[in-house]
Structures are given as structure tokens and as C-alpha cells.
Amino acid sequence: MKLSTEYFLNSRTGSQWKLIDVKKRAGLVVPLFSVWSGNKTIGEFTDINLLTDWSRLCGLSIIQLLPLNDMGSDNSPYNSVSSFALDPVYINLSKLKEVSAGKTRKIISSIKFENLNTQRVNYRIKRKKLNTLRKIFTEAFLDSEEYSDFKHQQSHWLDSYALFKLIKSHYNGKHWETWDRRFRNIDSLTVKDILKHKREELNFIAWVQWQAYNQLKEAKLYAEKNSVLLMGDLPYLVSSDSADVWQNPDYFKLDKVAGAPPDMYMQKGQRWGMSPYNWMNIAIGGFTYIRDRLKYAENFYHSYRIDHFIGLLRIWTISKNISESFGGEVGQFDPADENIWKQHGREIVNEFISASSMLPVAEDLGTVPNDSFELLHELGIPGMEVLRWKRNWSDGGSFVNPEFFRENSISVLSTHDSSTISAWWKFEAGKTDLSSFYKNLEQYGISREEIQILRNKLFKKYINPAGRVEWRAIVSPESINEFTSNFSDNVKYYLHELYKSTIRERTDFASLIGYNCMLSDEINVNFIRNCLQTALGASSIFSIQLLMEWLYLDGDILKRFSKWRDRINFPGTVSNLNWTWRLPISLEDMMKSEVIKIIKTLVEQSGRGDG
Structure with a gap:
């Protein structure tokens, strides 16, 4: 199907499309914490260069990264303590600017980094890095005019962020709403007094951000030189315990928390805990807060993903007074009037578009109102199409042929919040989630005992690691x-x-992807190849897959790392399995992998390559 170039160029985002060129592209998505090189325990900004080299060899021209903002205590990239600040955990200590090379090498070599190179990311490395950075800042940093300029240019967020981090450390990481009253207000005399007496500590926090800024900015420039686009991920919401909320409380509804209503996947809905925006006050402020965020992100990315795009039209809000045991069951949409959702979203997104030269793309999954699809088409913004979830429910649930996906979309096999395509096939496809089964029947007033009897009649006894069961053969x-x-x-x-x-x-x-083997739990590389081929063949302008799913073209990796727990995040859970997943192979070994040739062939055959 021929791409409608004029549609994109003549849309509201036409100027953004002109900058990157309107053409079908293929790419990868990965959290930076999951990649690693050498003996490093976690990905670093400089590793993006190696990832760029690998992508170039494969014919991939988009690298989508999960959020890189400074994470809170739960290490979730979607629960950042600042929508501006980058997380120091990604800084390469050997690539710092304006420091004495000899002293820095000596300091790094004197620090004992315990063996943290495990199968899961060990975030203890963050404290080690910060301690080392502090020593380098004190003993090896050379005064820099460039650093002074950075502090001055970014003072609108950097000053408050540094203050927030300093006071928060004084309170051992406690939520800012629990601080003494004199520290809760950024404009108080006590806070201003800190600026005078804690200059060295505040200077260090700002210096760390300057180093992170330089390393990520250089990664963008390197990708640019190699014709690879970096796509950032800008979380729609920030943590209620963040520098943003502390600095601008009027921009948030602090008596509520955001979440999602119940749906077929999450029977109790979700309660995320972040404060929803007060868009009226943000508008009164000229959208400066939003525009500043995007302008800063533009230093690092060519494009950005708007997480929870439909939240710009309406967001599910829950009163803070409602017990957390209810999840997202008791709440309401804001705005409440669905007749204004589209215009509400249009006004906000137009501000996004005019604020930056980056191309926005939208995560529009979940319970999506038609207004969202219409608005994205109107503005020329790609949404998301997930092969396994795109089904004709009015026609018995048949899968939609990707050739009929929206042109303004990204075709994907999986997301960071889902199982991988191999784990989906093994543990989910054709099976029923048992907890959902009980929950749904309880809503119809059926007793637990009656549900148990039905369960035994309908399903096999075995419950797999995903909590799913198979239909008994006699069921019809x-x-x-x-x-x-x-x-x-x-x-x-x-x-x-x-x-x-x-x-x-x-x-x-299996019919959709042209897979003709036995429909057993075990799959092979042919299944993965067919899945990728089908996603690449979609009418979507972009096709971006989890890096792990590209690596599944290696039969050994597919066999060893297709377990239920081999995924990035389990939504709605608190677990050490969340945000700790690491690639089973180093970037150096990826550069020598046989999958490069296979991926390049698939990409070229789909018309998404350089040619």
C-alpha cells in the first residue's frame, strides 16, 4: 500500500514530519537500564552509541527509549521525581566533561564496585555512582563557563529540583507533604535561606545534571549522524512526590490521584497515585510548564511518545480519601462532560506541537474513545496498533489484518507493560485468566462455591504461571x-x-502470521520471524518492536528467555521483577550476532530500510 506522504506533510504536525522525512521505518524499543556493555551493571547514556551502530547494521532507523528521568524509590521510569532531570544512574563515569582526567581515573580506580553484574538490574549502583561523582566533583572538577551557562539557562527548573533533592535527602526520602511546614512551600524564607548556606551541595546536584545532559545530547547527535532517530518517552504524569509538584502545586489537583477505570484486563481498574493536572491553571500560566519540558527534551530526542495520550482528552481521577483497596473502581473522568473531551485534548496537544520540533507519537491503548482516534488522524500523530489486541469483536474476535491498520500508527507485537510475543503464545493465547473469570462472575451475584463448580466443569485443573487455564476438550x-x-x-x-x-x-x-506448525506451547524461530514479518508488513508508518523480540531470532535466546517472568513490567503489581529486566546478551556480543543479517533482510523486504 502506497504511503500518503501528502497527508502527513499537510497535517498539523507537517513541519515535524518534514524534519525527519515521511517514510516507513522500523525500529526497536528498550529501557536503557536493560542494555549493558563490558562489565557494566546497567546501561549508560554512552551505550546508546553502540545501540545506534547495531540498529544501523540491522536497517533499523528508530531507537525508542523508555523514560530516562530521575526515578523515585520504586525505580519506575514512569514515576519520576522530575519531568526535567535525568537519572544519574545512566552517567558514564569515564566520560565526564571538564574534569582532570588523571584525578578522575585515580578516583574511579580507588572505588570498589562490588559485583552487581547479575541477571537483574541492581540499583545499588546508583548510590555508588553518586558517591563517586561527589568525589570527582570535589577533587577533579575544573571550573567551566559552559557549566555556568547551563545553570543559568536551566534555572527555571534546575534550582527547584536541586532544592527538592537536598531537602528530601534531609528527610531520608520522605514525601514532601510530610516535611515540616517551613519546607513545604518553595517560596518560604527557610527554603530561600538554604540557597545561601548550602551552595556547594546544590552546585553538585546541578553539576550531575549537566554531565547527564551532555552525555545524552551527544548520543542524540551520534544517532543523527548515523540516520537513526531517537524517540523519547515523556510520561503523561509525574510523581506526586516530585520537584514539579513541589515547585508548582497550583498546576496539580492535589486532592485527587490519577488512574484507570476497570476494563477487561484490569477488573479493579488502576490507581497510579500521581496527581492529575489542573489544566486551567496551566493554561493561565501560558502552558509554560509544558512548553519548557518539551524544549528541554528536544536536546535529546527527535521524536517523543506521549504516554497515556487519552489522558489529554480526559483522565480517570480518584479522590485521595477513597481506600486504596478499591483500586480504580471508584472515580470519575475529568473533564466529566464527554462532549468537550475532543476540544479539550486538541487545545493541549496543539500546545505540545507548537512547543517543539520533535514529532509526537501517542500511546493510545486501553479504553479509547473515538474522539482520540479522530484527533490523532486530524493532527497527523501516530497511535499504536498491537497485533495480538487488534481484533474485530463484532466479527467473533478475528484478528485485524495489519494491512488495514491506521496509516498514522506504529505496529507493535508487544509493549513494556505486556508479556513478550513468545510468552503470550505460551501462557496467554487461547487461555482464560482465572482471576478475571471469578471477578466477572461475582459481579453477577454468583457465589464463590458456584463459580468453583463452573470452573471445574469448564477448565482444566492446571493453572499456569500467568494464572491462566485451558478449556476442557468437552466444552462447546x-x-x-x-x-x-x-x-x-x-x-x-x-x-x-x-x-x-x-x-x-x-x-x-497462526493464520494471521502464516504459521503452519503444530499449535503447541513450544515455538521456534520461524514463529518469531513470521510475527516480525507481519508487523513490518503493516500499513503503519512505523513498526517498532521490543529489542528482545528482535533478539528472539536467535534460537538459543528464544529457548532460554521466553519465560513468563522475562518481561519489563507487571502492571498493577509491586515486585522486584518490575523495571529490573536485563538483556541476556551484551551490546558487544549483539554486534557479532547472526540475527543482524536476518533483521536487515526482513526490514529491507518490508520496504522499511534505507533504500
Whole structure:
């Protein structure tokens, strides 16, 4: 299908499209903490250069990175303590600017970095790095005019961020709302007094940000020289315990928290805990806060992903007084009037577009109102199409052929919040989530005992690591009617729809990707190749896959790292499995991998290569 170049160039984002060239592209997405080189325990800004080299060899022209902002205590990149500051954990200590090379080498060699090179990211390295940076700053930093200019140019956020970090460390990381009253207000005399007496500490925090700024900016320039686009990820919300909220409390609704309403995937909805924006006050401020964020991010990225795009139209809000046990069940949309959602979103997104030369793309997954699709098309912004979730529910749940995806979209196999495509096939496809099954039937007033009886009649006994079960071979639409003869029509309808959506899921997906092998749990490289081929063949302008899924073209990696726990995040859970996943192979070994040739061939055959 021919690309409608004129559509993109004549859209509201036309000037952004002109800068990067309107053409079909393929890319990868990865959290920087997951990649590693040498004996490093975590990815660093300078590793983006190696990732760029690898992408170039593969014919990939987009590197999408998860957020790189300074993370909170949960190490979630989507719960940052600043929407400006970068996380120091990614700084390469050997590539610092304006420091004495000899002294720096001596300091680094004197620090004992314990063996943190494990299968999971060990964030203890962050404290080690900060201690080392402090020593270098004190003993080896050479005064720099460039650093002074940076502090001056970024003072609108950097000063308050440094203050926030300093006071927070004084309170051992406690939420700013629990601080003494004299520290809660950034304009108080006490806070101003800190500026006078803690200059050295504040200077260090700012210096660390300057070093991070330089390393990430240089990574962007390197990617640019190699015709690779860096796509950042700008979380829609920031932590309520952040420098942003502390500095600008009027820009947030502090009596509420954001979340998501219940849906077919999350029966209790979600309660994220971040404070929703007060868009009226942000507008009164000329959208300066939003515009400044984007202008700073432009130093590092050519494009950016708007996380939870539909939140710009309306956001699910929950009163802080509601018990956390309810999740996201008790809440309401803001704005409440759905008739103004589209215009509300349009006004905000137009500010995004005019603020920066970066091309925005949208994460528009979940319960999405039609207004969102219409607005994205109107503005020329790509949304997301996930192969396994894109189904014709009005036609028995058949999978949508990717040739009919929106042109303004990114075709993907998986996301950082989902299982990988191999784990989905093994543990989810064709199976029923048992907790959802119980939850949905309980809503119809069925007792736990009755549900258990139904469960035993309908499903096999074994519960897999994903909490899913398979239908028993004897189950059919007729037997469902028989088993539910004493239940309401709503229960019968639910079970028939559940059966219809899962019983042929594997068969239909295999047909979609042209996979003709036995439909067993075990898959091979041919399955992965067919999945990638199908995603690359979509009408979507971009096709971006998890780096791990590109690496699954290596049969050994596919076999060893397709477990249920081999993923980036388990949404709605607090676990040491979240945000700690590491690639099973170093960047140096990736450069020698046989998958490079396979990927390059797939990309070129799809018309997404350089030619």
C-alpha cells in the first residue's frame, strides 16, 4: 500500500514530519537500564552509541527509549521525581566533561564496585555512582563557563529540583507533604535561606545534571549522524512526590490521584497515585510548564511518545480519601462532560506541537474513545496498533489484518507493560485468566462455591504461571448452555463471549502470521520471524518492536528467555521483577550476532530500510 506522504506533510504536525522525512521505518524499543556493555551493571547514556551502530547494521532507523528521568524509590521510569532531570544512574563515569582526567581515573580506580553484574538490574549502583561523582566533583572538577551557562539557562527548573533533592535527602526520602511546614512551600524564607548556606551541595546536584545532559545530547547527535532517530518517552504524569509538584502545586489537583477505570484486563481498574493536572491553571500560566519540558527534551530526542495520550482528552481521577483497596473502581473522568473531551485534548496537544520540533507519537491503548482516534488522524500523530489486541469483536474476535491498520500508527507485537510475543503464545493465547473469570462472575451475584463448580466443569485443573487455564476438550457452546441453565442470560452471554474470544485465538493468530506448525506451547524461530514479518508488513508508518523480540531470532535466546517472568513490567503489581529486566546478551556480543543479517533482510523486504 502506497504511503500518503501528502497527508502527513499537510497535517498539523507537517513541519515535524518534514524534519525527519515521511517514510516507513522500523525500529526497536528498550529501557536503557536493560542494555549493558563490558562489565557494566546497567546501561549508560554512552551505550546508546553502540545501540545506534547495531540498529544501523540491522536497517533499523528508530531507537525508542523508555523514560530516562530521575526515578523515585520504586525505580519506575514512569514515576519520576522530575519531568526535567535525568537519572544519574545512566552517567558514564569515564566520560565526564571538564574534569582532570588523571584525578578522575585515580578516583574511579580507588572505588570498589562490588559485583552487581547479575541477571537483574541492581540499583545499588546508583548510590555508588553518586558517591563517586561527589568525589570527582570535589577533587577533579575544573571550573567551566559552559557549566555556568547551563545553570543559568536551566534555572527555571534546575534550582527547584536541586532544592527538592537536598531537602528530601534531609528527610531520608520522605514525601514532601510530610516535611515540616517551613519546607513545604518553595517560596518560604527557610527554603530561600538554604540557597545561601548550602551552595556547594546544590552546585553538585546541578553539576550531575549537566554531565547527564551532555552525555545524552551527544548520543542524540551520534544517532543523527548515523540516520537513526531517537524517540523519547515523556510520561503523561509525574510523581506526586516530585520537584514539579513541589515547585508548582497550583498546576496539580492535589486532592485527587490519577488512574484507570476497570476494563477487561484490569477488573479493579488502576490507581497510579500521581496527581492529575489542573489544566486551567496551566493554561493561565501560558502552558509554560509544558512548553519548557518539551524544549528541554528536544536536546535529546527527535521524536517523543506521549504516554497515556487519552489522558489529554480526559483522565480517570480518584479522590485521595477513597481506600486504596478499591483500586480504580471508584472515580470519575475529568473533564466529566464527554462532549468537550475532543476540544479539550486538541487545545493541549496543539500546545505540545507548537512547543517543539520533535514529532509526537501517542500511546493510545486501553479504553479509547473515538474522539482520540479522530484527533490523532486530524493532527497527523501516530497511535499504536498491537497485533495480538487488534481484533474485530463484532466479527467473533478475528484478528485485524495489519494491512488495514491506521496509516498514522506504529505496529507493535508487544509493549513494556505486556508479556513478550513468545510468552503470550505460551501462557496467554487461547487461555482464560482465572482471576478475571471469578471477578466477572461475582459481579453477577454468583457465589464463590458456584463459580468453583463452573470452573471445574469448564477448565482444566492446571493453572499456569500467568494464572491462566485451558478449556476442557468437552466444552462447546452447547455444553456452556447446559452448565449455565440455572444462571441469568448475562452469565450465559459472558461465558459464550469468553469462549468465542479464546478458543480459536491461537489458530486465528497462526493464520494471521502464516504459521503452519503444530499449535503447541513450544515455538521456534520461524514463529518469531513470521510475527516480525507481519508487523513490518503493516500499513503503519512505523513498526517498532521490543529489542528482545528482535533478539528472539536467535534460537538459543528464544529457548532460554521466553519465560513468563522475562518481561519489563507487571502492571498493577509491586515486585522486584518490575523495571529490573536485563538483556541476556551484551551490546558487544549483539554486534557479532547472526540475527543482524536476518533483521536487515526482513526490514529491507518490508520496504522499511534505507533504500
